[in-house]
Structure formats: structure tokens, C-alpha cells
Amino acid sequence: MYNFDEIIPRHNTDSFKWDFFNDPQEVIPMPVADMDFRCPPAVLDALKSVADHGIMGYSFVPKELKDIFTDRMKNLYNWKIENEWQVWIPGLVPGLTATCKSVGNFGDAVLSTIPVYGPFHLAPSWAGKNLQTVLLKEENNRYTFDFEAIKKAITPETKVFLLCNPYNPAGTVFTKEELSELANICNERKVVICADEIHCDLILNNSKKHIPIASLDEQTAMNTITLQAPSKTFNIAGLGCSVAIIPNEELRQNFIKAKSGMFPELNRFGIRSAIAAYRDSEDWRLELISYLKANHDFLYERINNIKGLKMNALEATYLAWIDAKDLGIENIQKKLLEAGVRVNAGEMFLGEGFFRLNFGCPKSILEESIRRIENVLK
Numbered sequence: 001m002y003n004f005d006e007i008i009p010r011h012n013t014d015s016f017k018w019d020f021f022n023d024p025q026e027v028i029p030m031p032v033a034d035m036d037f038r039c040p041p042a043v044l045d046a047l048k049s050v051a052d053h054g055i056m057g058y059s060f061v062p063k064e065l066k067d068i069f070t071d072r073m074k075n076l077y078n079w080k081i082e083n084e085w086q087v088w089i090p091g092l093v094p095g096l097t098a099t100c101k102s103v104g105n106f107g108d109a110v111l112s113t114i115p116v117y118g119p120f121h122l123a124p125s126w127a128g129k130n131l132q133t134v135l136l137k138e139e140n141n142r143y144t145f146d147f148e149a150i151k152k153a154i155t156p157e158t159k160v161f162l163l164c165n166p167y168n169p170a171g172t173v174f175t176k177e178e179l180s181e182l183a184n185i186c187n188e189r190k191v192v193i194c195a196d197e198i199h200c201d202l203i204l205n206n207s208k209k210h211i212p213i214a215s216l217d218e219q220t221a222m223n224t225i226t227l228q229a230p231s232k233t234f235n236i237a238g239l240g241c242s243v244a245i246i247p248n249e250e251l252r253q254n255f256i257k258a259k260s261g262m263f264p265e266l267n268r269f270g271i272r273s274a275i276a277a278y279r280d281s282e283d284w285r286l287e288l289i290s291y292l293k294a295n296h297d298f299l300y301e302r303i304n305n306i307k308g309l310k311m312n313a314l315e316a317t318y319l320a321w322i323d324a325k326d327l328g329i330e331n332i333q334k335k336l337l338e339a340g341v342r343v344n345a346g347e348m349f350l351g352e353g354f355f356r357l358n359f360g361c362p363k364s365i366l367e368e369s370i371r372r373i374e375n376v377l378k
């Protein structure tokens with residue numbers, strides 16, 4: 001019913017993905033995690049209605065949005081939350097930083113697995129904390145936690161574990177067993193879990209299920225700050241509307257204190273689009289997932305047919321993590337750019353020898369980018 005094949009020009013729209021890098025027009029941009037699809041119609045209607053009203057004063061998050069979000073967590077993820085636990089914020093990255101700031105003292109440490117989305121290894125230093133890292137391990141063509149390494153890496157200074165689930169860029173959806181083991185380690189050592197679940201509504205492998213780590217049990221709920229948003233799912237990342245779910249009153253008050261005066265309150269475009277997305281756009285989301293899955297399967301096959309490249313099947317997200325180490329090319333991002341495809345270099349994620357490719361675009365654009373990649377690497 002929705003036309004995800006439509007090519008909507010994005011040049012000269014102040015787009016980070018399409019305009020920021022000043023690439024020649026013919027370069028296909030495949031970095032940055034937003035999609036080249038029009039937002040759901042209900043979202044666009046909501047935005048038009050705000051614009052038509054014409055007054056752009058201050059807003060607050062209405063009970064309506066909190067109720068919708070509470071119901072959504074119960075219906076989609078069997079997680080019973082309270083409206084009072086929700087702290088709405090304009091972005092997940094500020095949420096990561098506020099978490100790092102609000103837990104522990106200056107000079108304490110924050111542990112993150114790598115390779116990982118850039119702000120996971122940057123937010124600790126933005127918040128005056130030291131970064132500790134542990135490598136993910138690859139097992140049966142799937143990236144997962146190395147629990148022994150995590151246990152070894154935790155020191156008395158470690159106050160926060162940054163969890164990305166589903167994982168950007170490895171695409172893993174962690175199982176109940178994996179999450180339980182991680183939670184046990186963190187709960188036992190009094191390390192607060194900060195769970196970034198921004199990609200949770202984009203599960204591509206339908207034998208996988210997103211489990212919010214805070215839904216495991218009461219002890220884990222009280223030790224977790226969960227971050228979510230409609231932004232990736234409904235392609236409204238530019239509207240700044242996200243939520244921290246913090247059942248523990250003390251952690252919540254410290255988080256609110258840490259963010260005070262740092263971020264603006266949400267704006268009405270973000271609020272109304274979140275309501276329209278969550279309440280009225282489920283059919284769009286389900287069609288989007290089918291489209292992304294087809295793009296994924298196409299990309300997976302073609303990439304793995306290129307000698308020297310390896311891609312594991314993603315369980316979630318539209319961000320492929322491609323291992324190019326066997327090519328032995330020093331700067332793969334530069335090489336692909338010369339061929340007319342911009343990707344994110346693995347270094348951004350502390351994953352040298354890899355690149356990340358965003359396939360949240362019409363199939364014809366993906367096909368053309370693959371043709372260019374094949375040609376240059378032949």
C-alpha cells in the first residue's frame with residue numbers, strides 16, 4: 001500500500017546524509033542512520049496541523065503521549081511501565097550523556113562494547129568519565145557479548161554499562177539468556193545499565209523478539225535507564241522526540257538533574273509526530289519492515305558474493321556492518337567514495353577494516369550502489 005520505491009530527491013534539504021559532505025551530486029550517500037522514505041501519512045498530517053495552527057510556543061509532553069507509550073510497551077514488548085517513569089528528552093545521544101553524567105562521580109568509568117555507534121565511546125568523556133571497552137565476539141556469524149571479558153573489564157570505578165540492543169552496527173537482537181547474564185553481572189557489581197533500544201521496532205528476523213532488558217525482573221528494572229524513540233522507526237529523527245524510562249526514583253531524579261538546563265523541552269512537531277507514529281502508523285511500520293527485509297536479503301547475497309567482503313545477516317536495523325579486512329585496502333571508505341558510494345568508515349565505531357552501509361532507501365538506489373561497489377572491487 002505504501003510506495004517505498006519512490007525516489008524523493010533530498011539534495012538541498014539541509015540533509016545531513018545528502019548535503020553535509022559536499023559530495024558531487026552523483027555520489028550515493030549511504031551513511032547516517034535515517035531513511036530515504038517519506039514518513040507515515042498520519043505523521044505528515046499531524047505536522048501539517050501543527051503548522052496550520054501557526055503558533056510555535058513552548059510545549060510540554062501531554063498525558064496522551066505518555067499513555068500511548070505505556071500501552072505500546074505493554075502491547076509490543078510485554079513490559080509494564082508507569083507514566084511517571086518516563087522522562088521525555090530531545091534525543092538519545094543527550095540521554096546517553098545525561099546517564100553518564102548522572103551516575104557515579106567525576107573520574108569514574110563507563111563500560112561499552114565495541115565496535116559500537118560513535119556516541120557510546122564518546123559520551124563518557126563528554127560527561128567527565130573514563131571509557132572502558134570490551135570487544136564483541138563473533139560466534140556462528142553473529143556478534144554477541146564476551147561475558148568473561150566483560151567481567152574482567154569491570155573495576156570498582158565502573159558505574160555504567162552502555163548496552164545497545166538491537167545493536168548498531170552489528171545488528172544483533174540479544175536473547176533473553178544473553179540479557180539475563182548481562183543483567184546478573186551488572187546487578188551484582190552495582191553497575192547501572194543504560195539500554196539504548198532506539199532500533200527495537202525494526203526487527204528484520206521474525207524468529208527474533210526484542211526484550212527490553214528492564215522487563216526481565218524487578219532488580220534489573222531498578223538498575224536500568226532505558227532509552228527509546230519513534231525516530232528511527234518512523235523516520236522522524238530530525239524532530240527530536242525520545243524518552244528515558246527510569247523506574248528507579250533516585251536514578252530518575254539524578255538523570256533529571258543532570259539534564260537540567262542542558263536540553264530544550266520537546267517541541268510540538270516532535271510530540272504530535274510521536275503520537276501519530278505510535279498510535280496511527282503501525283501498518284506503515286509493518287510494511288516498512290518487509291521492504292527493509294527484502295533490501296537486506298538482496299544486499300546480503302550480493303555483498304557476500306564479492307571476494308574479500310563479508311556481511312553477517314542482521315537480526316535488526318537497516319545498517320549493514322561489512323567486514324572488508326580481507327581486501328587489504330587501507331582506506332575502503334575512500335575507495336568506495338571514488339566509485340560513487342559514501343559509507344561510514346569502521347573507525348567511527350572503533351571497528352577498523354569494516355564499513356557500515358545504510359540500506360534504508362528505495363531498492364533501485366541500493367541496486368545502483370551495489371553495482372558500483374562490485375565494479376570497483378572486481
Ligand SMILES: Cc1ncc(COP(=O)(O)O)c(C=O)c1O
Binds near residue numbers: 168196198199231242
Ligand atoms: C544506537 C543509536 N543510538 C542513538 C542514535 C541517535 O539518537 P538521537 O538522534 O535521538 O540522538 C542512533 C542513531 O543512529 C543510534 O543508532
